[in-house]
Amino acid sequence: MAGQPVKSRPLVVKIGGSTLGSHDTSLRDLVRLQQEGREVVVVHGGGNVISQWMQRQGLAPQFVGGLRVTDAPSLEIVVAVLTGLINKELVSQMHELGGRSVGLSGIDGCMIEAKIGNPELGFVGEVTSINNEPIRALLDNGYIPMIAPLGVHERDGSENAGSPLNINGDTVAGELAYALEAEQLIFLTDVTGVMDGGGRVIRRLDRRRANILFNSGVIQGGMIPKLSACLRALERSPIANIIDGRQPDALLECVRGNSSGTTIIEDFRSVRRRDNADGV
Numbered sequence: 001m002a003g004q005p006v007k008s009r010p011l012v013v014k015i016g017g018s019t020l021g022s023h024d025t026s027l028r029d030l031v032r033l034q035q036e037g038r039e040v041v042v043v044h045g046g047g048n049v050i051s052q053w054m055q056r057q058g059l060a061p062q063f064v065g066g067l068r069v070t071d072a073p074s075l076e077i078v079v080a081v082l083t084g085l086i087n088k089e090l091v092s093q094m095h096e097l098g099g100r101s102v103g104l105s106g107i108d109g110c111m112i113e114a115k116i117g118n119p120e121l122g123f124v125g126e127v128t129s130i131n132n133e134p135i136r137a138l139l140d141n142g143y144i145p146m147i148a149p150l151g152v153h154e155r156d157g158s159e160n161a162g163s164p165l166n167i168n169g170d171t172v173a174g175e176l177a178y179a180l181e182a183e184q185l186i187f188l189t190d191v192t193g194v195m196d197g198g199g200r201v202i203r204r205l206d207r208r209r210a211n212i213l214f215n216s217g218v219i220q221g222g223m224i225p226k227l228s229a230c231l232r233a234l235e236r237s238p239i240a241n242i243i244d245g246r247q248p249d250a251l252l253e254c255v256r257g258n259s260s261g262t263t264i265i266e267d268f269r270s271v272r273r274r275d276n277a278d279g280v
Contacts, residue, residue, distance in 0.1 A: 009183040010139060013040060013041070014170060027094055029249065030094065042147065054077055066168075069124070103147075106172065109131060113128050113151060114153060114154065114167055127172070130178075147172070151164070175229075178236050185239075186241045186251065188251060191244060193243065193261030193262035243259055
């Protein structure tokens, strides 16, 4: 409608806990982007820390298709570690570096509603709706939302209605990028990118080739939800990247068009046709 302000398209960044090491500059990069006036939404993981706390309690971590099996005792640990320990440590580090960030989870403001899709996984949610209002309010006031990947079971009259659910962080990042029509989705991982069958990094991917990799079984384990999230984001976002977040300045370089990992877009064939039409 004429006269209404156009909403900006934020960057959505997924930070894996395993990428935050001595050489990692991800948090500094985030602060730099904020100081440059970029809007950024961050989803953080914490799988390694969760597994450590589970083992301390005598619980063996289990995964199916790259997703953590979450029974009732495990859910208590997931909620405590993600929303407490990890989320608040990241927010405090951001402020120490001069950034402005607010930590929350998908439970806050009923931001992420979900349902149990696969009972074999236990209390693991599949996202059914996103409420952008808490995120937009923080962005509009100059904060980086630091989001723990949890959600609330949708109000469907079942015994689980209103209960917390564990949601894969990669999936949450993809759904938020879709809901926010993000300018770009960036995964900071502990691998160099999407690998082909020979273990080589694939520098450029589109939906067609990604589906071939899925169907041939090349994409396995934790890369399954990452690449799936990228394809979800591409329904409304122009580009997604999966890069090695352990490298200094990896995030800044990626935002500036110098991706060190795998770049995913909807269809490279259309790009080539457009470049040819422009005489490139």
